[in-house]
Amino acid sequence: MVLGRAFEDKCAKMYYDRKMLGFVHLYNGQEAVSTGFIRLLKQQDSIVCTYRDHVQALSKGLSARAVMSELLGKATGCCRGQGGSMHIFSRKHNMLGRFAFIGEGIPIATGAAFTSKYKREVLKEADCGHVSLTFFGDGTCNNGQFYECLNMAALWKLPIVFVVENNLWAIGMSHLRATSVPQIYKKGPAFGMPGVHVDGMDVLKVREVAKEAIGRARRGEGPTLVECETYRFRGHSLADPDKLRDPAEKAHYAARDPITALKKYLIENSLANEADLKAIDKR
Amino acid sequence: MAAIFQGVGAAAALSSLPSNSFDSKNFLFSPRRSFSVRKAPSFVVVRSDGTMNLDLNPKGRRAQQFIANAVTTKEDSSAASSFSKPGNELLLFEALREGLEEEMERDPRVCVMGEDVGHYGGSYKVTKGLAKKFGDLRVLDTPIAENSFTGMGIGAAMTGLRPVVEGMNMGFLLLAFNQISNNCGMLHYTSGGQFTIPIVIRGPGGVGRQLGAEHSQRLESYFQSIPGIQMVACSTPYNAKGLMKAAIRSENPVILFEHVLLYNLKERIPDEDYICNLEEAEMVRPGEHVTILTYSRMRYHVMQAAKTLVNKGYDPEVIDIRSLKPFDLYTIGNSVKKTHRVLIVEECMRTGGIGASLTAAITENFHDYLDAPIICLSSQDVPTPYAGTLEEWTVVQPAQIVAAVEQLCQ
Numbered sequence: 001m002v003l004g005r006a007f008e009d010k011c012a013k014m015y016y017d018r019k020m021l022g023f024v025h026l027y028n029g030q031e032a033v034s035t036g037f038i039r040l041l042k043q044q045d046s047i048v049c050t051y052r053d054h055v056q057a058l059s060k061g062l063s064a065r066a067v068m069s070e071l072l073g074k075a076t077g078c079c080r081g082q083g084g085s086m087h088i089f090s091r092k093h094n095m096l097g098r099f100a101f102i103g104e105g106i107p108i109a110t111g112a113a114f115t116s117k118y119k120r121e122v123l124k125e126a127d128c129g130h131v132s133l134t135f136f137g138d139g140t141c142n143n144g145q146f147y148e149c150l151n152m153a154a155l156w157k158l159p160i161v162f163v164v165e166n167n168l169w170a171i172g173m174s175h176l177r178a179t180s181v182p183q184i185y186k187k188g189p190a191f192g193m194p195g196v197h198v199d200g201m202d203v204l205k206v207r208e209v210a211k212e213a214i215g216r217a218r219r220g221e222g223p224t225l226v227e228c229e230t231y232r233f234r235g236h237s238l239a240d241p242d243k244l245r246d247p248a249e250k251a252h253y254a255a256r257d258p259i260t261a262l263k264k265y266l267i268e269n270s271l272a273n274e275a276d277l278k279a280i281d282k283r
Numbered sequence: 284m285a286a287i288f289q290g291v292g293a294a295a296a297l298s299s300l301p302s303n304s305f306d307s308k309n310f311l312f313s314p315r316r317s318f319s320v321r322k323a324p325s326f327v328v329v330r331s332d333g334t335m336n337l338d339l340n341p342k343g344r345r346a347q348q349f350i351a352n353a354v355t356t357k358e359d360s361s362a363a364s365s366f367s368k369p370g371n372e373l374l375l376f377e378a379l380r381e382g383l384e385e386e387m388e389r390d391p392r393v394c395v396m397g398e399d400v401g402h403y404g405g406s407y408k409v410t411k412g413l414a415k416k417f418g419d420l421r422v423l424d425t426p427i428a429e430n431s432f433t434g435m436g437i438g439a440a441m442t443g444l445r446p447v448v449e450g451m452n453m454g455f456l457l458l459a460f461n462q463i464s465n466n467c468g469m470l471h472y473t474s475g476g477q478f479t480i481p482i483v484i485r486g487p488g489g490v491g492r493q494l495g496a497e498h499s500q501r502l503e504s505y506f507q508s509i510p511g512i513q514m515v516a517c518s519t520p521y522n523a524k525g526l527m528k529a530a531i532r533s534e535n536p537v538i539l540f541e542h543v544l545l546y547n548l549k550e551r552i553p554d555e556d557y558i559c560n561l562e563e564a565e566m567v568r569p570g571e572h573v574t575i576l577t578y579s580r581m582r583y584h585v586m587q588a589a590k591t592l593v594n595k596g597y598d599p600e601v602i603d604i605r606s607l608k609p610f611d612l613y614t615i616g617n618s619v620k621k622t623h624r625v626l627i628v629e630e631c632m633r634t635g636g637i638g639a640s641l642t643a644a645i646t647e648n649f650h651d652y653l654d655a656p657i658i659c660l661s662s663q664d665v666p667t668p669y670a671g672t673l674e675e676w677t678v679v680q681p682a683q684i685v686a687a688v689e690q691l692c693q
Contacts, residue, residue: 046442048438077475078475079473079474079475079477080475080476081475082472082473082474082475083473083474083475084473087473087474089470089473089474089475089477089478090477091474091477091478096438096441096442096478097470097473097474099465099466100465101461101465104434104461104462104465104466106431106434107430107431107432107433107434107435107437107438107462108434108435108437108438108441108466109438110431110434110435110438111434111435111436111437111438111439111440111441111442112438112439112441112442113438114435114438114439114444115438115439115442115443115444116442117420118394118420118421118439118444119443121420122391122394122418122420122421123391123392144428144430144431145430145431145434145461148426148428148430148431148432149431149435151426151428152425152426152428152431152432152435155426
């Protein structure tokens with residue numbers, strides 16, 4: 001999480017220094033979701049995200065150097081500079097992409113889950129029970145592809161987990177102004193899968209839920225919809241003036257910063273001390 | 284794009300060759316590779332009718348390959364003579380099915396997805412019987428969600444399967460445009476080459492018999508600009524099976540356009556395993572006076588017009604371009620250099636169709652060889668009407684083709 005935060009802060013600096021161009025979407029504040037889920041995955045499991053996911057890439061195992069080079073458009077980047085911030089892919093780490101258009105990654109993840117089921121049932125390969133995770137935001141939950149895939153995943157019991165990072169804002173559109181039924185987790189049962197809501201600012205709670213959902217998928221019991229209530233500390237993208245969000249709301253969530261929360265937890269429960277944590281920061 | 288493309292160079296996998304091994308790597312078409320990979324002039328031209336010749340001058344073959352009528356019954360001597368077994372006669376949709384079935388047997392990763400492809404057998408019977416044979420997961424009946432199941436096919440292709448996605452009608456793929464453009468076409472590039480998308484998207488399109496405006500669309504003109512995809516159009520049972528197999532074996536995303544009115548064409552095709560080069564045009568009738576470029580159903584209108592033209596003393600060269608993206612500018616160019624006159628006959632709309640692009644490509648590359656401006660006959664820029672008489676008038680008819688050739692050859 002700390003690496004993610006530091007990475008994103010560095011991105012911001014480079015962007016404002018005009019070294020990085022285009023659309024860059026930072027993840028500050030949402031790190032708990034990424035870490036909570038992805039750290040439970042094996043290398044062969046796949047993840048698919050939308051554009052806000054430098055940190056997912058890092059969690060999945062891509063080197064910070066490769067991702068940063070890609071953001072700077074260098075040939076040494078993970079996609080040879082051809083994809084950029086919104087298109088991070090890694091075949092080796094099974095990161096099936098970040099996508100610029102919201103929702104278009106969800107069918108891709110569904111396809112990866114289909115391959116996993118196909119490999120097990122048609123090709124009869126041993127040791128597959130690979131799971132596919134797809135991360136997307138509250139805005140995507142009003143998009144057709146989301147619903148179409150919930151239907152197909154439940155229909156065929158695909159090993160996939162739909163992770164909603166509900167940060168309440170789609171650029172400048174508040175989730176409440178865009179959605180008739182704002183409780184996204186309730187949409188899972190409508191399609192025949194469990195829908196779970198979790199505090200996305202708390203990495204340990206996210207991990208609990210993630211374990212259960214990923215376990216379900218691996219056992220062949222089908223998909224799960226997990227809604228993580230989270231918040232992004234920065235604007236939608238580095239080009240976003242971010243004037244619409246209420247400062248009180250921002251302050252409320254800043255107080256629930258996942259990194260500080262985990263730090264507090266570790267120290268309170270004597271799992272680590274100040275010195276250890278400082279060492280992580282240094283790295 | 285001013286590259287002259289040697290379409291035949293890559294493939295030599297017809298069964299008349301002694302070693303019938305096929306290396307799918309030969310067909311890797313990478314948009315980033317420069318087109319300067321060209322072999323020296325000594326090469327083998329492998330024609331899609333099975334004959335081989337070691338030079339490009341088809342004069343000697345002309346009499347043998349003259350097609351006397353518009354129906355695809357080639358004389359047994361030209362097609363079957365190179366093959367040892369008698370072959371079997373079947374309809375175009377059966378040829379597609381045979382190709383698909385053979386590939387599914389050959390490689391267990393090949394699977395089919397689409398609406399009504401499984402239990403129903405496909406609305407044009409292309410997948411009939413396959414679900415019973417291969418199971419419901421390999422021949423997957425999807426809900427009506429084109430964008431998502433096409434995306435699912437792409438995700439499956441990225442992770443190791445080789446899906447064949449059927450659009451019940453090509454027009455329905457308008458709903459899948461997001462996935463086809465962004466993911467199917469571009470993903471190989473944006474991932475820096477890490478992922479290939481060996482997917483085949485196929486289905487019937489074109490103007491049928493009074494199917495109405497929305498079921499009569501020509502999607503090839505909408506898809507042609509998408510970078511990264513390959514497009515082919517079949518027109519005979521022989522090339523339908525060959526293109527289907529080649530498309531499945533290709534590592535690139537290929538869109539195979541079939542035509543609603545051609546599914547019941549009958550032809551005798553060889554028993555042996557064969558494929559058709561995805562990037563090659565087909566010489567239907569060699570000639571001297573004018574080059575007529577066409578594809579899919581219009582091939583038959585052209586051949587019908589050719590009958591009339593021959594009676595009037597003309598000698599048209601008819602080429603079925605087959606490869607809609609990229610164009611086989613090699614075969615086309617050689618024809619233009621010979622006849623100096625070009626007529627394009629297509630079913631796309633006048634504006635922005637395949638004919639428009641082809642006109643531009645020929646003008647760019649072969650302008651010096653033209654003795655007359657290129658004439659492009661296309662469908663009218665209108666929604667296809669329901670009434671039969673009106674529908675007929677929106678599509679190019681043989682009489683117009685004859686008139687155009689007469690005008691060109693003045």
